[in-house]
Amino acid sequence: MTSHERWPDLQGIAYGGDYTPEQWSRETWREDVALMRDAGVNLVSVGIFAWALIETAEGEFDFAWLDDVIDLLHENGISVDLGTPTASPPAWFFAQHPESRVQTADGTILGFGARGMASPSSPAYRAAIVRIATALAERYGDHPAVVLWHVHNEYGVPVGEDYSPQSVQAFRDWLREKYGTLEALNAAWGTAFWGQHYTAWEHIGAPAAAPSVVNPAQRLDFARFTDHQLRQCFIAERDAIRAHASQPITTNFMANQSWTTDLWAWGREVDIVSDDHYLWAADTEGEIGLAMAADLTRSVGGGAPWILMEHSTSAVNWQPRNIAKRPGEMARNSLTHLGRGADAILFFQWRASRSGAEKFHSAMLPHAGTGSRVWREVVDLGAALGRLCEVRGSRVAADVAVLWDFESFWAQDLEWRPSVDVTHKERIRAYYEQLWRDGVTVDFALPGQDLSGYKLVVAPAQYLLRVADAENLNRYVENGGTLLVSFFSAVVDENDAVHIGGFGAPLEPALGLRVEEFLPLREGESSRVSWDGRELTADAWQEDLVLTTAQAVAAHVDGPSAGAPAITRNAHGRGVGWYVSTRLDAAGLADVFTAVYADAGIERAAQPAGLEVVTRHGADADYVVAVNHADEPATLVARGVDLVSGAASDEGFEIAAGAVAVIRTTHQ
Numbered sequence: 134m135t136s137h138e139r140w141p142d143l144q145g146i147a148y149g150g151d152y153t154p155e156q157w158s159r160e161t162w163r164e165d166v167a168l169m170r171d172a173g174v175n176l177v178s179v180g181i182f183a184w185a186l187i188e189t190a191e192g193e194f195d196f197a198w199l200d201d202v203i204d205l206l207h208e209n210g211i212s213v214d215l216g217t218p219t220a221s222p223p224a225w226f227f228a229q230h231p232e233s234r235v236q237t238a239d240g241t242i243l244g245f246g247a248r249g250m251a252s253p254s255s256p257a258y259r260a261a262i263v264r265i266a267t268a269l270a271e272r273y274g275d276h277p278a279v280v281l282w283h284v285h286n287e288y289g290v291p292v293g294e295d296y297s298p299q300s301v302q303a304f305r306d307w308l309r310e311k312y313g314t315l316e317a318l319n320a321a322w323g324t325a326f327w328g329q330h331y332t333a334w335e336h337i338g339a340p341a342a343a344p345s346v347v348n349p350a351q352r353l354d355f356a357r358f359t360d361h362q363l364r365q366c367f368i369a370e371r372d373a374i375r376a377h378a379s380q381p382i383t384t385n386f387m388a389n390q391s392w393t394t395d396l397w398a399w400g401r402e403v404d405i406v407s408d409d410h411y412l413w414a415a416d417t418e419g420e421i422g423l424a425m426a427a428d429l430t431r432s433v434g435g436g437a438p439w440i441l442m443e444h445s446t447s448a449v450n451w452q453p454r455n456i457a458k459r460p461g462e463m464a465r466n467s468l469t470h471l472g473r474g475a476d477a478i479l480f481f482q483w484r485a486s487r488s489g490a491e492k493f494h495s496a497m498l499p500h501a502g503t504g505s506r507v508w509r510e511v512v513d514l515g516a517a518l519g520r521l522c523e524v525r526g527s528r529v530a531a532d533v534a535v536l537w538d539f540e541s542f543w544a545q546d547l548e549w550r551p552s553v554d555v556t557h558k559e560r561i562r563a564y565y566e567q568l569w570r571d572g573v574t575v576d577f578a579l580p581g582q583d584l585s586g587y588k589l590v591v592a593p594a595q596y597l598l599r600v601a602d603a604e605n606l607n608r609y610v611e612n613g614g615t616l617l618v619s620f621f622s623a624v625v626d627e628n629d630a631v632h633i634g635g636f637g638a639p640l641e642p643a644l645g646l647r648v649e650e651f652l653p654l655r656e657g658e659s660s661r662v663s664w665d666g667r668e669l670t671a672d673a674w675q676e677d678l679v680l681t682t683a684q685a686v687a688a689h690v691d692g693p694s695a696g697a698p699a700i701t702r703n704a705h706g707r708g709v710g711w712y713v714s715t716r717l718d719a720a721g722l723a724d725v726f727t728a729v730y731a732d733a734g735i736e737r738a739a740q741p742a743g744l745e746v747v748t749r750h751g752a753d754a755d756y757v758v759a760v761n762h763a764d765e766p767a768t769l770v771a772r773g774v775d776l777v778s779g780a781a782s783d784e785g786f787e788i789a790a791g792a793v794a795v796i797r798t799t800h801q
């Protein structure tokens with residue numbers, strides 16, 4: 134049930150944020166630790182961008198200031214998540230190794246003066262990151278304040294892909310390793326098309342800017358290679374630290390906000406999964422994207438408790454319009470992450486920076502100081518988390534899995550697809566959103582993994598589907614599972630080549646159909662779907678379906694497929710496969726899910742609109758985490774004690790507009 138073998142040596146829920154003492158005087162450090170204690174902070178991340186101040190010239194280290202900071206924090210009972218500063222190599226490094234700079238697809242060489250990765254394929258960079266990670270681990274591996282290692286910062290952001298000569302050389306080596314022979318590479322990449330046949334490894338390059346669309350299989354392999362190179366950098370640092378230190382090691386992901394790294398593979402390499410999450414101001418229901426990020430983070434960590442490494446107390450500074458959080462919003466965000474499995478609630482950052490590119494970013498301690506609303510809410514949140522110690526280690530359980538496959542997203546994002554209106558991000562959000570509105574808790578999953586524990590598997594955007602993974606999904610249905618698949622799925626194999634047998638062919642057993650032709654609509658055009666006398670609204674996409682064993686459930690009223698099936702249901706073995714061949718709006722998707730839940734035996738929790746409820750299951754009790762996003766109070770039917778307010782009830786709790794509650798209750 135609980136798994137904290139690798140959890141940092143800390144009491145209760147971790148609370149704190151990124152701390153940059155290098156930007157402040159020693160007098161300010163003393164004020165910082167006093168205020169941290171006031172706020173209930175017990176963990177801060179230190180050193181993340183401080184390479185230039187730790188290694189002042191190659192191999193010359195100045196640990197004095199860092200020793201003092203870590204000792205000061207320790208004396209005040211605040212633990213340290215020690216960063217390796219490899220996301221911002223010093224000026225001297227690039228001066229000595231100009232070849233380590235990242236080159237973009239159009240040949241631009243990225244300069245110094247911001248932050249960001251050097252070329253992950255640069256031997257000089259690899260040597261330098263191992264040197265600094267080793268030096269830090271040797272020095273602080275035994276320090277009692279250091280409870281966690283924070284390697285690098287957000288791999289793949291702001292740049293991941295590198296087209297420099299060093300990267301091209303490494304790409305060729307990676308391809309040789311993968312394919313063995315040029316013949317195999319030519320076959321996988323389909324190089325007979327447009328005369329791209331290779332006769333020598335040295336002729337192969339990165340998919341840099343070219344006169345027209347670059348070979349999609351080459352681009353897909355380059356995405357895999359990029360992910361691999363970044364991961365090798367992490368592994369090099371991790372292993373250097375492990376040689377001298379025994380604390381757990383993590384690196385901060387960006388769940389559904391970064392796409393360069395295959396987080397399933399990364400989840401296997403870290404000791405603990407951690408994630409950074411920021412709201413998108415343009416998304417007026419950002420809490421849904423937030424919940425999705427939290428569920429994905431938990432899933433890539435195999436369900437274990439995870440660390441929210443960064444979120445913001447209020448506005449960020451890097452969007453076109455940076456919307457400040459309103460009173461109570463920060464706590465709702467934090468508690469949503471906790472409800473979905475986070476046992477550490479951390480922020481970027483502790484104290485707002487006066488200088489530099491991020492001075493307009495919010496912080497726990499804002500420029501306005503301790504007289505501010507944000508500070509008061511930070512103190513209140515720290516106190517509330519202090520009352521939630523016992524939630525730690527409990528787990529979230531889900532009956533539904535939504536497929537999330539980075540490889541498929543990389544492939545679908547390439548050029549010259551049938552319609553620019555069809556994107557994985559849009560469909561996954563739409564399907565997830567309906568599940569969220571229905572109060573159904575979900576895990577994310579890969580199509581090839583064991584899915585037998587789920588009553589329902591949803592595939593909103595599985596454009597690339599390996600034959601073996603399709604067989605896994607077919608077996609899942611045969612053995613009694615319910616599968617819901619959206620259009621433009623199972624189209625290509627792992628080389629972005631159309632499946633033999635045509636679109637959707639590998640899923641024919643489960644879905645009982647094939648797709649003869651895609652029929653995208655024009656921009657702005659909508660269409661109607663008729664289902665049992667009701668009319669649903671759709672747009673963007675139709676398909677010409679050939680039903681083999683599936684039954685038509687709903688038909689197109691108009692558009693290129695007028696009169697033909699739009700939604701189908703197929704009984705296969707002991708289970709059912711549903712297929713939705715058009716882009717339904719939210720009301721239409723709600724109808725689809727109602728029917729699909731009935732097949733899957735899923736009961737919706739009847740909560741008031743806007744009340745988000747997730748349960749964490751502990752060894753001795755369950756914890757119902759309720760977040761009221763509405764402007765009205767909402768009643769949560771539950772028996773137990775609200776650990777946030779201390780109120781107890783045998784019937785239910787009224788949760789004020791915008792408020793949060795965590796009800797300890799007996800096992801459900």
Ligand code: GLA
Nearest residue numbers: 286287409411443449481494
């Ligand atoms: C990222 C970084 C932080 C900071 C924040 C600002 O998540 O990891 O260093 O730049 O963004 O939102």
